[in-house]
Structures are given as structure tokens and as C-alpha cells.
């Protein structure tokens with residue numbers, strides 16, 4: 083158990099990668115739909131068209147299609163403050179390096195996926211936990227805002243699925259403007275929850291605060307890690323984001339951008355509601371499969387994200403994780419989401435829902451067996 087406590091969430095996910103019952107990472111591993119399969123069949127044509135166009139045009143079309151799908155109509159698409167990256171984590175690393183040149187502390191939502199605190203700490207930033215209930219409860223404490231140069235919020239949050247409402251975002255952005263603190267949003271799970279489809283960029287642009295948003299196309303569709311992380315900033319973020327971006331990337335692949343555009347257009351043509359129904363159905367499958375087990379419940383009843391937390395009573399999530407591994411089944415123990423106090427996650431597992439229903443059924447049957455014997 084000791085060695086397990088030392089590894090991070092992505093290392094747990096790496097252990098799961100080659101299992102047919104990998105329910106660990108939040109990446110999309112469900113089957114392609116028929117219309118998505120037709121897009122993949124059309125890749126040679128996508129390649130030829132992307133190669134023949136100016137990279138900027140390909141990116142504009144991809145940006146408009148993806149962010150338009152998700153209601154982000156005031157996104158500064160086409161302005162020189164939108165940076166396409168190979169993943170949202172690359173975007174986050176670029177943001178962190180730029181922030182570290184200008185600030186020293188960040189109020190970071192707690193809990194959240196641990197590669198965010200790891201990246202921020204990796205560039206020397208100090209972190210102060212911003213508990214979800216404090217974030218959603220009303221204005222942030224002045225003392226917290228006076229102690230940091232950035233407030234970093236994941237919305238919808240991972241793994242809880244909690245969404246910052248439009249009203250809350252407006253108030254938070256106003257506080258950040260008043261205290262001249264950068265407001266940063268990681269919106270990687272936004273595609274799953276229509277409550278996160280209000281125009282965040284309108285709210286941010288109107289607030290007058292300095293802001294950064296990290297968008298991620300990688301959680302929605304099973305494109306074998308072909309994805310874009312967009313790093314977007316306010317007009318004057320006060321951070322050398324463009325300069326640090328130039329240290330890391332010239333740009334993202336026009337082919338991947340063209341693929342994102344086509345998947346976004348397919349999603350706008352009915353694919354997104356279908357995906358929401360699919361994830362909701364898998365969430366019901368997990369809850370039904372584990373129903374009636376003593377001390378087992380689900381702490382995020384309102385979540386629509388493509389992950390589900392399971393509370394295990396007094397059972398140790400690391401022990402359950404190890405027992406599941408005997409069945410070649412992998413889920414994610416929740417300690418490391420609680421980056422400021424891992425013990426808070428000692429008795430919770432996270433189950434990935436973007437999987438074939440049959441895999442989810444088989445894996446949760448194994449989980450039921452393991453939990454029944456503890």
C-alpha cells in the first residue's frame with residue numbers, strides 16, 4: 083500500500099491503459115458512432131483539404147465549430163490571444179510558466195485532478211486550497227484574494243462535476259477584477275454539461291478582470307488522443323503567455339484541428355445530446371449495479387460529467403483498487419484529487435463512464451463482488 087500512496091492519478095491511469103476493463107482515465111473510450119466512423123473513414127480527404135488551406139483558416143473553423151457547439155459565442159476566436167496546443171495539459175504548463183514569471187501563489191479549487199497542482203507546483207507556485215463549498219457559497223474571503231495572484235477553478239469540476247453558475251462566475255470575476263487577480267478556468271469537462279454552456283467569455287470580457295481559459299476537446303470523443311487544448315486569454319492578461327507559447331509550440335496540427343471541426347459539427351447535428359444520453363445511461367448502470375451495498379453511495383447526485391465517484395463507507399479505496407486489479411479491472415482511487423489533504427479521498431473511487439456499457443457492466447459486477455466481501 084505504501085508504494086501506491088506515492089503515485090499520482092495519471093500513474094494509476096497508466097497502469098490501467100492496457101486492460102480491456104480500464105475505467106480509470108477520463109478520456110473517451112466508447113465506440114465511435116456511425117457518423118463519427120464516417121468522419122474517420124474520410125481522414126485522407128480531411129488531410130488533403132487541411133494541407134491545402136492556410137493553417138489559420140483551419141484553426142478558425144475548428145475554434146468556431148467547437149466553441150459554438152458549447153455556447154461560447156463571445157470567444158475571441160481569430161484574435162492573437164487564442165493558442166492551440168496538443169493537449170490541455172500542455173496549455174496548462176504554458177500558462178503555469180507564464181504565471182510563475184509574474185506571481186507566486188494560486189488559490190486552486192479543492193478537490194481537483196492532481197496534474198493541475200502538480201504542474202503549478204512544478205514551476206514554483208505556492209497553492210492555497212479553495213474548497214468547492216467556499217467557491218460556490220458566495221464571495222471569496224478577501225484575505226485569500228489578497229494572498230494570491232491567481233484564482234484557478236475547474237468547471238465542471240473533476241471528479242465532482244460541480245458547475246460554476248453564470249451568476250457565480252460573474253461575481254467571482256468581479257472580485258478578481260477588484261483585487262487584480264487573474265481568474266483561470268479549466269473547462270475540460272464542459273462538453274458534458276449544458277449548465278456549463280452559458281457564454282463564459284461574455285461574462286469574462288464584461289467583468290474587466292484579467293482571465294485565462296483552458297479548453298479541452300479531448301474528453302468528449304474517442305479520437306485516440308487526437309485532441310486540442312486551447313489556451314485563451316483576456317486582451318491584457320499581464321502574463322507572457324504568447325512568449326512562453328512560442329518557447330513550446332509553433333502551432334497544433336491542422337489535421338487534428340480539421341478532425342475537431344468535423345466531430346464538433348457532427349455533435350451539433352444531434353451527436354452531443356446522444357452523447358449526454360449515453361453518459362447518463364452509463365451513470366444509471368453504475369448506480370444500479372452497486373445498489374443496496376452497505377455503506378456504498380454516490381456523493382455527486384447532480385453530476386453530468388463522464389466520471390462518477392463511489393463512496394465506499396469505511397473500505398479503503400487503495401485496498402479495493404488492489405482487489406479490483408486481481409480481476410484486471412481498473413478504477414481511480416480518489417486520494418490524489420484531494421491534493422491538500424489526500425486522506426479525504428481514502429474511501430472513494432472514481433469510475434470512468436465514457437466506456438462501452440458492456441465493459442462498465444462487467445467492471446461494476448467485479449466491483450460489487452469486491453465490495454460485498456469487505
Ligand SMILES: N=C(N)NC[C@@H](O)CC(=O)C(=O)O
Pocket residue numbers: 092095106107108109171195197240
Ligand atoms: N496530462 C495528464 N495527466 N493527463 C491525464 C488527464 O487527462 C486525465 C484526466 O483528466 C482524468 O482522468 O480525469
